[in-house]
Amino acid sequence: MVDSMDLDDNPRGAKRKADALEDGSANQGQPRRIKALDPNVVNKIAAGEIIVAPVHALKELMENAVDAGATSLEIVVKDGGLKLLQITDNGCGIEKDDLAILCERFTTSKLQKFEDLQSIATYGFRGEALASISHIAHLSVTTKTKSSTVAWRAYYESGKLSPPKPGQSSDPKPVAGRQGTQITVEDLFYNIPTRRRAFRSVSDEYNKIIDMVGRYAVHCAHVAFSCKKQGESSTSIAIQSHATRSERVRQIHGGSVASELLEFSTSDARWHFTAEGLLSNANYSAKKTILLLFINHRCVESSNIRKSIEHTYSSFLPKGGHPFVYLSLQIDPERVDVNVHPTKREVNFLNEDEIIQAICEHIRSKLAAVDTSRAFLTQTILQGGSGGALSTPKHGYTTTPSKADSGSNRKAATRPYENNLVRTDTNLRKITSMLPPAVTPTSKSMSAQRAGGKLANQNASVEVPEYEVVDRHATGCRLASISELRAEVRADVHHELTETFANHTFVGLVDERRRLAAMQGGVKMYLVDYGRVCFEYFYQVGLTDFGNFGVIRFSPPLDLRELLELAAEQENQSAAAARSSGRDDQEVEDFDVSEAVELVAEQLIERREMLLEYFSLEISPAGELLSIPLLIKGYSPPIVKLPQFLLRLGPHVDWTDEKACFETFLKELASFYVPEQLPAARSDTDEGSVGVSDGNIGLAGEIKARRDHIRWAVEHIFFPAFKGRLMATKSLMRDGILEAANLKGLYRVFERC
Template sequence: MDEAMDIDSPRGVKRKADDESLVEEAGPRRIQALDQDVVNKIAAGEIIVAPVHALKELIENAVDAGSTSLEVLAKDGGLKLLQITDNGHGIDKDDMSILCERFTTSKLKKFEDLHSINTYGFRGEALASISHIAHLTVTTKTKASNCAWRAKYDGGKLAPAKPGQSADPKPTAGRNGTQITVEDLFYNVPTRRRAFRSPSDEYNKIIDMVGRYSIHCQGVAFSCKKHGDSGTSIAIQAAATTMDRIRQIHGSSVANELIEYAAADDRYGFSAKGWATNANYHIKKTTLLIFINNRAVESSNIKKAIEQTYSTFLPKNGHPFVYLSLEIDPQRVDVNVHPTKREVNFLNEDEIIQAICENIRDKLAAVDTSRTFMTQSLLPGTIGTSSTPQPGPSSSSAKTPTAKGKTPVRPYENNLIRTDSSMRKITSMFPTASKEGAFGMPDDMDTEPEYQLTDREPITCRLTSVRELRTAVRDDMHHGLTEIFASHTFVGIVDERRRLAAMQGGVKLYLVDYGRACLEYFYQVGLTDFGNFGTIKFQPALDLREVLSIAAEHEKATAADGELADDDDFNVEEVVEMVADQLIERREMLQEYFRLEISPAGELISVPLLCKGYTPPMAKLPQFLLRLGPHVDWTDEQGCFEGFLRELARFYVPEQLPSMPGNTEQLEAEDIPEELKVRRAHVRRAVEHVFFPAFKARLVATKSLMNGGVLELADLKGLYRVFERC
């Protein structure tokens, strides 16, 4: 009866280790050899972790084959298509049958050859691994062959292009070299394929890898593009120097601050060379390109040592850009320590790293000590007459640049540029009230807003459309006017109603329409900082439709000749609803690219912040949002970006302020709203201390700005006689 009452233990209860009856039932598990297909897939998963790893192996094979030109094409971040075309030696037809078998290579015959290996690849695993997890097609032609040969591979073996056909390579037209096409990567490993979150992230990794080898491989041309795009993301000519390659990949801000370094020591069998940024450049995260025996690798020890070296030269949390090419005696290097050859071990690592860092430190110190700082007395008439050098680091720069024994040529006084930041501005010459500054503004007014900083890393924009818009701005540059803005001295605001200011460039005086200059400047800021804008948040959030209604009703009320007065032609509610639906529908794109945040319920949460120290006129916000409807081409990527940035720049341009009374009596009699005083002070401060310094630093003056935006008032050289007795 008791035995009949026994029931099974509940599900989910762990089996005890000392349950001998169960152990005896199961018995020891037998050891079995894995199926060869499973072995190959496991090995492939160690070599090819992501599309960028497949690309790295293919680039190295192409360079090993003597290529001088590499073309990379990717689709869906390399997951759908990854193709690399080179002009190297090609592959002999007789070798194509074993091309994708594991451990087939032309670079290694016995294990001892690892001690003298100088090529990128050597184990013969790259193509084999790819063929087990993707559809692989190879088209190749040697110089001696009359035609090219194309073959497909599956699981390391030749495979027919179509069922029922022969698997042998087929003759085809082609040029010298090899084209390898990888399609549907990880198609038979669904778990690995689902792990990739964004094709754009994988494509950015591909761009980074191509950029690394583009900088290192001298004499090799590189191009990389996304499938379907007309332009290329990277285009490097074979004759480009290392400096030019860094400039094209990482920008002029890096290339302009580079110093060259080199180190070598026969005792440790190494030589190193490269380029690194000086103390004038720093970023939030170290950019380190390391090549050991021409192979791109990573080294945490080298990175830590270089960052420690720069810590004494850069501000806190500042990091450098460093490119390092390290050649080490192959007998001292073990490259066979990582499946992807990403890491290597070599002898005397500490001594080699120390030698490299000491050379970089010496170069940085030499650049730092070579700086000279010119000093000048602020008292008139004393320039060039003082015989006592100024104390401090500038005393060394007081030496005359002329050769010894020669009398320096004294320049004519009418060629001198009489500008100094401490001199009076135009505004100081206007009448002032007793308690207020010029134009009725409090002298001590400080309208600088408060900012909150975030740790968000800057996004590198690689969109072809944005790159083309930047190129269009550079092509439209007026070099002479750009130079004037880059070296100008701000004189003062002339007319706020017409938005005019004066500046001096060289010995000439110019009248500038700062409204047009700001329009061009903010458009260029939108292009250069694309995707990295700050935000101006509204607390509480604004009702988008109410804001649009303000602009729509104003447009209808001010329409010329009653063109929009008829309700049938211009219905405020319909216009507001149409524009609101457009913006809400595209809110994710607006948030990602422009930081214009709109909730699904139609609440305006934030607008882009383009410039610190200046708040755009919020009275123009309704018109800005309304114009996004008809003035932006939402169907074309480039047209959308250009239209939005143009409207954003128009929104940021300072508004025209009404003229103020011309004398003190009228000034005191006028009832000037306090809000207008505050806004006027903010705009005037921004023009002098924000806009014109920004023009000096980064404005690319266009030809359209030259036509009507800047007017030459006077040549100070010609007016010298008029003012020489003043």
């Protein structure tokens, strides 16, 4: 009954060709025989499973280096690792006799039998990394052991030794080298064009490499890491071996997260684990979770751990906020299966749910213990408003929380106590409007340069320069002297005063001649010597932006010797005036102006390359001043102090010692940028009584313009900069700030009246 049906005679299991399906000749095919793949094909398939991208090759090489006892890893990358991937370590090295089988599959010094996997405690163990790399890239190894008198270099192709050039021997060659191993991987995936074309952006691959190096740099204590692109002098990552874990996080992930880290450690003998690490508190929040997870010192990923940690943080962070967590989990090796993923990216371990629960409970208790203060942006619903619209309070004040406000039965209409009111609206009346103008005769001539657009102030129009953005990349500073100077500033930090500046409210200028301003911190009022604070701020800017300053260019250039001569003559005149008036306790002798000018000019011209590279101070070989450093935008430094600044660079800068040179130069630069002391503003009647000569009119106009610029800069440039960047020091607490009033203290005084 089936003779009218078309039956397919093709045996089950036989594959059909595409053309056979089209022309109907499939029933004529014959079953294909099963054959063993060529070993070269097998190795390429295995390499494709283990080395998926350049970052996986680097991960394997870094793990081998750390297994070899290295304390320093130097990584060089070109084209995202596709063109070049080189890692140099100072580990124990490889014996010459082992180089012959170094890149053969499953050659390892870490396993003898399968049962050894149950107690493996090293990063690598299967002996597949170098073998896989040699099948898809050009691989060379230079290594030297402690007992060897020379280093040995070998080249590999498809797992075997190969000659460096056709016709040469493939045996390892003796070369000069230091102890350790240098592995160079060139032209990765050169023989797999499909895989190579799949990488769209070399910058993305390099970012993946930086991320992986950063993870191991945080985890591997006492190991130095450096990573850079080939041909560039600056490094993307540079971690010293003595850096602490929190310092490593600061250098790699930034100060915002490093300042909010908590250390934690927990263990449980029932589940045979120990966990330790760093986690961000509730004041830090990121757009996505950053989880650095290491299980038995191996960088892995775990979606279960990530989701559990995010769920734990959801009770502490605002909606959409994510934490930073570094977690090092130590589990009994016999309870961990590390051989479940070709790239060892995942592991399995017993009692996973119980261990994760124990860790998350400890994290929750750690966060709850420090979650005592939180800051939120709030708005107030005005009573009687239409539609319940949200707006800020009209009175411009907010209240500080008190213990009495923590109850759940607070009345919404309760009037706050006046002694807890804190000024929050800087548009309210300034203290300067309450003070009468001081009258002081003018005695010094001043000049100021202006360029660019205008910004309006409440009382005056102030001109600020226009800035040009140039295509220049920031360079990292690896000088030990600068690092030491930065450490000295951090060691002298006064944390309470730094917090006050970070959250202050500017009140107004008090005395321009003595450079005093008022600010409010909480319920306290402070008098601030803004000249002293500016000096500290500009010195710190010089340290943090070292080698990356902006530039103020002079057009036309200024004659260096003329400026030095002007300052030297002024020094002689000041010394003579001091001697004649008897105000100088020490005998000051006149000096030869031309000799001093030539001496300082030769010093600066001789060191012009260093001054340009580090400080953006450009001087031509002929002695023309082309530019000076720009430390802060929106503020013009006092050009009238420029000659004195240049002259002091000769005798007041220690050119013989690197650290002392940088310290003294930056302090002189900070002194130059500090706003000059100006005479107080005259009243209208006083200004009318001044002679009407052209010189007086021009001088008064220059002084008024400079005063307006400094007033505007103090309020709109300096104090906002102090809020965001100043690290207040203990010396600044002693001689730069004075507590003028305490609101609660004043209320106690008035209550007794």
